[in-house]
Amino acid sequence: MVQAKTGIALVYLCLATVLAQAQEPPSRSVVTAADYARAEQFLPANAVRLLTGVPVGPVTWVGDSDRFWYRVRTADGERFILVDPAARARRDAFDHGRLAAALSAAADTSYDPARMPFATFEFVEDGAALKLDIGAAKWRCELAAYTCAERDASTEFSPAELASPDGTRALFVRDHNLWVRAAGEEDGAQLTDDGEPYWDYGSSPEGNTSAVTIRRFGIPVPPAALWSPDGRYVATHQLDQRGVLEMHLVQAAPEDGSKRPRHHAYRYALPGDSIIPMAHMVIVDTETGAVTRLNADPLHSIFQSPFAFQNVWWATDGSALYTLRFTRGQKAASLESADPATGEVRTIIEESCATYCEATPSLASRPNVRVLGGGDEVLWWSERDGWGHLYLYDGPTGELRRQVTSGPWLVRQVLHVDEATRTLWFTASGREGGDPYYMQLYSVGLDGGPVRRLTAEDSHHLVTASPGGAWFVDTYGRIDAAPVTVLRDRSGAAVMTLETGSLAGLEALGWSPPEMVVTKARDGVTDLYGLIVKPTGFDPEAVYPVIDYVYPGPQTAWVPKSIADPLSRVLWDAQATAELGAVVVVLDGLGKPLRSKAFHNVSYGNLQDAGGLADHLSSMKQLAASRPWMDLERVGVHGFSGGGYMSTHAILTQPDFYRVAVSGAGNHDQRGYIALWGELYHGLMDPDGANYIQQANTTHAANLKGKLLLIHGEMDDNVSPALTMQVVDALIKANRTFDMLILPNLNHGAGGDPYYIRRRWDYFVEHLIGAEPPADYRVVPS
Numbered sequence: 001m002v003q004a005k006t007g008i009a010l011v012y013l014c015l016a017t018v019l020a021q022a023q024e025p026p027s028r029s030v031v032t033a034a035d036y037a038r039a040e041q042f043l044p045a046n047a048v049r050l051l052t053g054v055p056v057g058p059v060t061w062v063g064d065s066d067r068f069w070y071r072v073r074t075a076d077g078e079r080f081i082l083v084d085p086a087a088r089a090r091r092d093a094f095d096h097g098r099l100a101a102a103l104s105a106a107a108d109t110s111y112d113p114a115r116m117p118f119a120t121f122e123f124v125e126d127g128a129a130l131k132l133d134i135g136a137a138k139w140r141c142e143l144a145a146y147t148c149a150e151r152d153a154s155t156e157f158s159p160a161e162l163a164s165p166d167g168t169r170a171l172f173v174r175d176h177n178l179w180v181r182a183a184g185e186e187d188g189a190q191l192t193d194d195g196e197p198y199w200d201y202g203s204s205p206e207g208n209t210s211a212v213t214i215r216r217f218g219i220p221v222p223p224a225a226l227w228s229p230d231g232r233y234v235a236t237h238q239l240d241q242r243g244v245l246e247m248h249l250v251q252a253a254p255e256d257g258s259k260r261p262r263h264h265a266y267r268y269a270l271p272g273d274s275i276i277p278m279a280h281m282v283i284v285d286t287e288t289g290a291v292t293r294l295n296a297d298p299l300h301s302i303f304q305s306p307f308a309f310q311n312v313w314w315a316t317d318g319s320a321l322y323t324l325r326f327t328r329g330q331k332a333a334s335l336e337s338a339d340p341a342t343g344e345v346r347t348i349i350e351e352s353c354a355t356y357c358e359a360t361p362s363l364a365s366r367p368n369v370r371v372l373g374g375g376d377e378v379l380w381w382s383e384r385d386g387w388g389h390l391y392l393y394d395g396p397t398g399e400l401r402r403q404v405t406s407g408p409w410l411v412r413q414v415l416h417v418d419e420a421t422r423t424l425w426f427t428a429s430g431r432e433g434g435d436p437y438y439m440q441l442y443s444v445g446l447d448g449g450p451v452r453r454l455t456a457e458d459s460h461h462l463v464t465a466s467p468g469g470a471w472f473v474d475t476y477g478r479i480d481a482a483p484v485t486v487l488r489d490r491s492g493a494a495v496m497t498l499e500t501g502s503l504a505g506l507e508a509l510g511w512s513p514p515e516m517v518v519t520k521a522r523d524g525v526t527d528l529y530g531l532i533v534k535p536t537g538f539d540p541e542a543v544y545p546v547i548d549y550v551y552p553g554p555q556t557a558w559v560p561k562s563i564a565d566p567l568s569r570v571l572w573d574a575q576a577t578a579e580l581g582a583v584v585v586v587l588d589g590l591g592k593p594l595r596s597k598a599f600h601n602v603s604y605g606n607l608q609d610a611g612g613l614a615d616h617l618s619s620m621k622q623l624a625a626s627r628p629w630m631d632l633e634r635v636g637v638h639g640f641s642g643g644g645y646m647s648t649h650a651i652l653t654q655p656d657f658y659r660v661a662v663s664g665a666g667n668h669d670q671r672g673y674i675a676l677w678g679e680l681y682h683g684l685m686d687p688d689g690a691n692y693i694q695q696a697n698t699t700h701a702a703n704l705k706g707k708l709l710l711i712h713g714e715m716d717d718n719v720s721p722a723l724t725m726q727v728v729d730a731l732i733k734a735n736r737t738f739d740m741l742i743l744p745n746l747n748h749g750a751g752g753d754p755y756y757i758r759r760r761w762d763y764f765v766e767h768l769i770g771a772e773p774p775a776d777y778r779v780v781p782s
Contacts, residue, residue, distance in 0.1 A: 031580055031765045033774040038536070039579035039761065041509055045782035047572040049073065050505030054483050054564050055498075059464055059473050062123055066466045068473070069093045072499055077114020080121075081498070085471045085487055088496055093121075094130065098146040103139065106148040155184040160220035164231040169286070171234055173223050176200035178236065180286045191234075191284050192291060198241040198267065204308065205241060205277040205301050206266040207674050209718035212249055213747050215264070216715070224305035228318040233340055234286055235312060235321050237279035239301060241267045244275050247720055253744040266717060269302050271671055271678035271692065272685035276328070277301045281312075283321065283340045294321075294338050296345040300328055303676040310366045311359075315375065322371055324359055329679045333357035335369060335378060348398050349380055355604040356680055361388050361412060361593055363555035368414045368426075371395065372446075379404070379424070379446075381411060383597040390414070390426070392446055404444060405451060407431065410594060412439055416469030422446040425454075425472070425490070427463055429594060434458060435516075435529055437561050437594055441472060441492060454492025460561035463488075475564045477501065479531065479571065480513035483564040501563065510536035514571065514586075519619035521590050521612070526599070528615055530559055530587035532623065533574040544583045545634035545768045546620060548658075549574050550650070551643040552611020554603045554681045557594050559586050577638070580761055581769050583630060585623070589615035605683045607670060608695040610646040610653075617657055632657075636768040638760065640664035640751040641719060644711075645697065648727065651708055652700035659706040660768040662760045664751050665716055668723045669696035701730035707767040708738040711756060713746030739763070754779035 040046065055070040056078070062068060069082045082093040100113035111117050121132040130141045131151065140151035157163050161170035161181075169182050176195030181188025195201045202223030204211075214221060225236035244267040251262040269276040278298035284291050299306050306312050311324040321338040323345075334350040351357055359367035359381055368381035368390065378393040388411050390404040404424070405411055409431035417424045425443045430436035432453065439461050441454040455461050459476040466472070470490060477483030482501035486494040503511075515532040535544075549570065551558045560567035574584040589612015591603025603609055624630040637658050639647040644666025651661035670678035671685070671692050678685070678692070685692055693699055708731075712724040721742065731738050741759055743750050750756050758779045765773040 029769075029771040031769065031771045031773055033777055035580060036758075036761065036774055036777045036779075038509075039576045040779055042511070042572050042576040042579060043757070043779075043782060044569040044572040047506065047575070048568075050509070051501065051503065051563060052505065053485075053499045053501040055475060055485055057119070060120070061467055062127075064467050066468065066471055068466070071119065075502075077112070078116065080116070083487065083496070083498065085466070085495070090496060090498060094143055095146065099130075099141060099148075102141060102146045102148040103134070106139065106150070107134070107137065157183070158220060160222055162222040162225055162227070164227050165229060166231050169231070171202070171223050171225055171227070171236075171286070173200070173202050176203075178202055178223065178225075178234070178284060180234075189289070191286060191289050192238075195238065198244070199238065201238050201282075202236045203239045204305050205239065205303065206244075207268045207277065207303055207676075208305075208308075209303070209674070209748065211266040211268075212264045212715060212717035224307040226307055226312060226314060228314050228340070229316060230318050232285065232287055233318065234284045235281070235314070235340075236284065236307075237281050237299070237301070237305070239305070240278045240280060240298065244269050244277055245273060247717075247722075249715055249717065249721070251715055251745065255745060264715070264717075268720075269675040270673070271675045271682075272689065273675060276675060279306055281321075281323065281338070283338070283343070292340065292343040294343045294345050296323075296325075296336060296338070299323070299325060303674050304364070309364060315371065317374065320371075320375060324367055324369065326357065329684045330356040330358070333359065335371075335380070337371075337375065348378060348395060349393055350398075351380075351382060351384070353383070355597075355601050355683075358383070361410060365413065368411065370414060370417050372417060372419055377401070377446075379414065379417065381414075386597050388412075388597075390424075402448065404446060408596070409436075410596075412594075415441075415463065415465040415472070417446075418469060425465065425469065427461065432458075435460075435561065436527075437529065437557060437559070439463070441474065441488070443490070443492075452492075454488070456492075460565060462562070462564060473498070475499075475562075477562040477564050479516060479560060479562060479565075479568075481563075483562060503563070511575070512536075514574075517619075517623060519587075519615075519622045522614045522618050523590075526590065528588040528590075528612075528619060530585060530619060531571070531574070532627075533571065533578045533584040533586065535578045535581060535583070538583075540629055542629060543631045544581065544629055545636065545764075546624075546630050546632065547577055547582050547584045547764060547768070548616055548620070548635065548637040548650070549577070549584050549586050549643075550611060550616070550637060550639040550646045551641070552589075552591075552603075552607075552609075552613075552639075552646040553642040554591060554593060554600065554607075554611075557592060558611075559588050577761070577764070580765055581771065582636070582764065585616075585620060587612075587616050587619050589613070603681060605691065607678075607682045608649070608653075610649045611642075613646065613650055613654065616650075617654060634659060634768055634770075636660040636662070636764055638662045638664075638764075639666075641748065642667060644668075644719075648697045648708065648710070649700070651706050652697060652703045655703050655705040660708075660764060661706065662709045662711070662763050663724075664711045664756065664760075665713060665719050665721075665748060666697070666710070666724060666727075667719045668727045669698060671696065672720060672723045672726070697727050698730040701727060701736065702734035704731060704734070704736040704738065707763070709741065709759070709763045710738065711741045711743065711750070711759070713743045713748065713750035713753075715745055716748045716750065718748035754781050 059070045080093040096113040100111040138153045141148040157170040161172040178191040178201045247268040249264040279301040280298045281294040332352045370379040375395045412427045415425045427439045461476040472488040475485040485499040487496040637647040644663040647661045648663040651658040667673040712721040762773040
């Protein structure tokens with residue numbers, strides 16, 4: 001009987017165990033701390049340290065000479081290199097060991113010559129000495145004896161001042177007015193006396209996306225102004241922000257430990273606002289104090305000062321002040337010339353555009369406009385024939401003389417114009433076939449003749465011209481090849497190889513270049529260019545979820561073209577994400593810049609197209625058709641800023657395709673973002689606002705099916721966190737489930753915050769990869 005009862009008990013126990021196992025979820029795979037550590041090695045700041053033989057930052061020309069220096073990473077650490085093109089000489093800019101020893105002795109510390117404690121310096125006394133700063137300490141080092149001493153900086157100007165061309169005086173702002181002082185002078189002389197809050201001289205609009213950040217951290221900002229070549233006059237503006245409506249941030253956890261939240265207000269014009277910041281241009285005689293107001297309407301200054309956009313410049317002899325003017329929404333552009341003595345203004349060139357006019361294909365880069373021959377001619381960039389090209393105008397009459405460049409390709413940047421030989425040098429893309437984004441160096445005569453290609457390599461060329469235009473520093477490469485830096489003469493001949501890049505440090509981690517892919521746009525005709533980034537342990541027999549790393553902004557390209565390209569940060573961020581166990585795609589789409597005007601115009605009045613979202617879907621389906629390791633049943637999407645908008649828009653408008661989205665600091669509704677952005681790329685707002693409804697992510701909130709994580713920095717003065725909270729409000733009203741993370745005290749730089757990175761990784765690991773992330777992994781700031 002006992003045996004019978006025991007048997008029954010065993011049967012029940014086995015049955016209970018089977019039922020319990022059936023009710024338990026299947027065990028999940030685990031992504032380990034070691035996996036995260038491997039991913040961390042590829043974060044942008046870490047990955048670039050493994051890349052050697054590539055200049056770090058721009059080259060620095062020594063005065064007006066052709067000599068220049070740059071910083072480069074080598075296998076043995078960083079070096080500062082000085083180049084003399086005329087002598088074909090390349091050498092260390094100084095003895096790194098002796099300078100490190102001299103600085104160490106002077107500062108009573110220890111500096112490593114392979115990691116010098118400064119990133120920039122200035123040659124003085126014709127190269128016999130250096131001036132450099134280490135933190136707050138200011139040093140002067142004699143290169144003959146290699147001795148260093150703290151220098152007397154009392155005669156130097158602060159970063160909040162704008163030095164005159166000869167360096168003897170500086171312009172600054174005090175109590176909303178302009179002042180000027182001589183080197184070593186404490187007080188200075190007041191130049192204007194009618195400045196007041198929000199009607200002040202030399203200020204930048206608070207819609208510049210960092211007004212609160214500048215205020216919080218006391219960041220010095222020099223006046224928005226420009227000295228005349230002879231150093232007597234200053235062109236600036238009295239900026240009118242009176243009546244511009246405010247935006248607000250609430251700092252819930254102030255750094256000083258206060259338990260009372262702190263309020264920050266800043267003036268920030270939105271699309272449709274009747275009052276926007278306006279820059280009233282003036283010319284000030286710094287010797288007499290006379291203020292001449294230009295006899296012209298003020299310039300729109302919604303986002304940046306016209307000086308920050310380089311839309312104002314002096315004639316080389318100071319006889320005229322030139323200004324580029326754009327209407328609100330930029331449907332028209334004009335070039336004006338002002339007489340500094342009288343303030344009279346003459347319009348030289350006017351152009352209108354069906355969508356919007358630009359003077360350069362890259363927002364905020366120097367306009368491709370040059371005034372030549374003392375005003376006799378003007379070189380003008382326009383997309384009137386469907387491509388960005390250069391046109392030569394008669395200066396006195398404003399009549400078109402000739403089109404200088406033409407064809408189905410894009411002029412990117414004017415580098416130099418030699419008026420004596422009537423020749424200009426410029427970069428362009430799309431002319432040679434292949435990847436239409438690869439830049440090449442060209443020259444052409446102003447009076448006609450063929451365009452001459454000066455760089456033969458099928459690569460992306462990043463070119464800088466010397467001040468006199470005699471030499472060009474060219475760093476060329478591709479995303480699948482190490483960059484090479486050469487010095488070229490005017491013919492394009494490479495007269496010196498300065499650096500040969502190496503990927504050995506990256507390859508030692510198992511890295512291999514991403515797959516460069518070409519797909520068709522939604523029209524089935526247009527070629528689009530992208531990348532597939534795979535994890536270092538990629539197994540073609542396995543199946544991987546896909547993460548679409550996005551940015552829709554119509555103002556910039558997104559897919560990097562070279563390891564040396566500033567956009568390479570996109571590649572490294574994608575590589576780090578791929579290491580979690582996914583493949584990451586970085587894709588192009590209709591509506592982005594740097595192709596034809598028709599290609600770009602797809603996004604105009606159509607920001608809800610979100611950087612060619614339909615092209616992303618089409619491209620991924622094309623790619624997966626021949627790559628069975630791409631699992632389109634598990635597609636995620638991530639982006640920051642405009643990419644935060646696009647990632648949210650993707651999961652809301654394509655809920656059956658995108659399963660997981662991480663959205664950082666999204667400008668989810670252009671009605672709540674800076675007026676310049678929406679009005680330029682989406683068009684002026686209709687009186688009833690109807691043309692802005694579909695672009696708003698709040699409009700589509702009820703469509704959410706997948707997993708959505710919204711992240712925003714609490715102190716973001718670029719994209720207001722209110723835009724994320726408005727999406728949250730719409731999701732709650734639609735009874736949708738989502739996740740949210742607010743990062744206290746962080747501004748628009750939150751995308752690089754270690755906690756942000758870790759939580760983004762965790763979200764994809766858990767909800768897309770279907771694994772368990774390591775508990776509370778700490779990403780180390782880099």
